[in-house]
Amino acid sequence: MYMSVTHQVKVTVEPTFEPDRSDPAEGRYFWRYDIEIANLGDSPVTILERHWQxxxxxxxxxxxxxxxxxxxxxxxxxxxxxxxxSGCPLPTSSGMMVGEYGMLGANGERFQVAIPAFSLDSPHVRRTLN
Structure with a gap:
C-alpha cells in the first residue's frame, strides 16, 4: 500500500495486477487500484477533480x-x-502513477491533495528497485 497526507486528508492506494484483463502476448496489461480518501480534519471536504500522471x-x-x-x-x-x-491499462508490464485531487474546503477554499506515487508491476517481469 501507498499513503500520503496533505491538508489533513489521507490518501491510501493499493494497486493489483489483473491477469484476467491482461494479455501479455498482445502487449496489454491492466491494473486495478483501490483508493481510500480519509478526512482527518475537523470540517467537510469535497473532491472536485482529479489529475493523474x-x-x-x-x-x-x-x-x-x-x-x-x-x-x-x-x-x-x-x-x-x-x-x-478504478483501473489503468498499459502497453508495458510495469509503470507508475501519481496525481492529485482538487478539493474544496467548507470555507470555500480550494486546495490540492497529493495522491502518492505508486508502482504498477506485473508478475511477468522481474522487479528492479532503483
Missing part, C-alpha cells in the same frame, strides 16, 4: 484530468472516508 515502463507519459472520481464529487465529513476502485 501515468508513466509506462518505457517512460511514455500520459495525463488524465477530469471532474470528481468515478463519476462523483463526494463530500467527506470529518472522521469519515470515501473509497473507490
Amino acid at each position: 501515468i508513466t509506462d515502463g518505457e517512460g511514455r507519459q500520459q495525463e488524465v484530468r477530469g471532474p470528481g472520481v468515478v463519476g462523483e464529487q463526494p463530500t467527506i465529513q470529518p472522521g469519515e472516508s470515501f473509497r473507490y476502485a
